[in-house]
Amino acid sequence: PRVAVLASGRGSNLAALLEARERGELPVEFVLVGSDKASAGALRLAEAANIPTLALDPRSYPDRRAFDLDLFARISASGAEWLVLAGFMRILDGEALTPWVGRMINIHPSLLPKYRGLHTHRRALEAGDHEHGASVHFVTAELDGGPVIAQARLAIAAGDDEHKLALRLLPLEHRLLPAVLGLLANRRLQWDGHAVRFDGQLL
Ligand code: GRF
Numbered sequence: 001p002r003v004a005v006l007a008s009g010r011g012s013n014l015a016a017l018l019e020a021r022e023r024g025e026l027p028v029e030f031v032l033v034g035s036d037k038a039s040a041g042a043l044r045l046a047e048a049a050n051i052p053t054l055a056l057d058p059r060s061y062p063d064r065r066a067f068d069l070d071l072f073a074r075i076s077a078s079g080a081e082w083l084v085l086a087g088f089m090r091i092l093d094g095e096a097l098t099p100w101v102g103r104m105i106n107i108h109p110s111l112l113p114k115y116r117g118l119h120t121h122r123r124a125l126e127a128g129d130h131e132h133g134a135s136v137h138f139v140t141a142e143l144d145g146g147p148v149i150a151q152a153r154l155a156i157a158a159g160d161d162e163h164k165l166a167l168r169l170l171p172l173e174h175r176l177l178p179a180v181l182g183l184l185a186n187r188r189l190q191w192d193g194h195a196v197r198f199d200g201q202l203l
Contacts, residue, residue: 001027001028001029001081001082001184001185002028002029002031002078002079002080002081002082003028003029003030003031003080003081003082003083003084003181003185004030004031004032004033004034004075004078004080004082004083004084005017005030005032005033005034005042005046005083005084005085005086006033006034006035006071006075006083006084006085006086006088007033007034007035007040007042007043007085007086007087007088008035008036008037008040008042008087008088008089008090009037009040009041009042009087009089010040010041010042010087011033011040011041011042011043011044011045011046011086011087012087012170012173012174013086013087013107013173013174013177014033014042014045014046014086014087015045015174016173016174016175016177016178017030017084017086017177017178017181018030018045018049019178020178020182025178025182026178026181026182026185027182027185027186028082028181028185030046030049030051031051031052031078031079031080032051032052032053032054032074032075032078032080033045033046033051033052033053033054034053034054034055034056034071034074034075035053035054035055035056035088036055036056036057036058036067036088036089036090037055038055038057040055042086042087043055052078054071054074054078056070056071056074058090064093065093065095065096068092068093068096068097069093069096071092071096072096072097072099072100076099081103082103082104082105082181082184082185083100083103083104083105083139084104084105084106084177084181085104085105085106085107085139086107086177087107088106091143092139094140094141094142095141097139097140097141098141100139101138101139101140101146101193102138102190102191102192102193104138104139105136105137105138105139105149105180105181105184106136106137106139106144106146107134107135107136107173107176107177108120108134108135108136108137108144109121109133109134109166109169109173110123110124110132110133110134110135110144111131111132111133111134111135111151111153112135112137112144112148112151113145113148114129116143116144116145117143117144119162120132121162121165121166121169122162124156124165125156125160125161125162125165129156130155130156131153131154131155131156132153132154132156132165132169133151133152133153133154133169133172134151134152134169134172134173134176135148135149135150135151136148136149136150136151136176136177136180137149138191147191147196149180149183149189149196150176150179150180151176152169152172152173152175152176153172154168154169154172183198
């Protein structure tokens with residue numbers, strides 16, 4: 001299956017996907033890595049892996065929706081069948097992403113449905129939570145609101161601050177995202193927009 005990835009930052013989750021593929025654990029072809037930041041480290045990783053890249057500057061568009069429509073048009077043109085948001089820091093227009101519902105996943109650093117949106121580690125700490133984690137979910141028009149596919153959990157440690165907690169969570173994210181994409185790529189996990197099925201069985 002052909003996969004496109006969107007990232008806005010350093011791309012450690014993208015790196016985890018590329019490494020999983022190198023290890024032969026992820027039978028996918030990465031056809032595009034796109035970003036809203038031309039300086040994103042994720043684009044450098046893609047270039048090093050000879051994966052086509054795309055950097056669209058939101059300031060070149062009259063409005064958010066125009067940016068999103070062009071972005072999705074380029075993703076479709078790449079031949080991608082799946083779309084992975086790996087640290088992509090823009091909220092996408094619900095209508096523009098509609099054709100991708102069921103084929104688009106996101107990794108979010110919280111135990112959804114807790115802490116949708118930003119600053120998740122800080123919010124978990126401020127709430128006095130004993131555990132935190134990351135979720136991979138199908139993307140829908142509702143921000144961080146699509147069906148959760150799988151989660152990774154870790155105990156919040158006494159000395160944790162926002163930075164330490166984020167750093168301790170990353171390695172779990174780097175195992176979770178490739179594992180979920182692998183299930184989707186092998187078509188063992190499917191969502192038709194209503195029900196999630198694993199190996200054909202309703203979950
Ligand atoms: C990760 O923590 C991810 O959960 C969140 O943004 C961060 C991206 O990091 N969406 P990276 O760019 O993949 O290193």
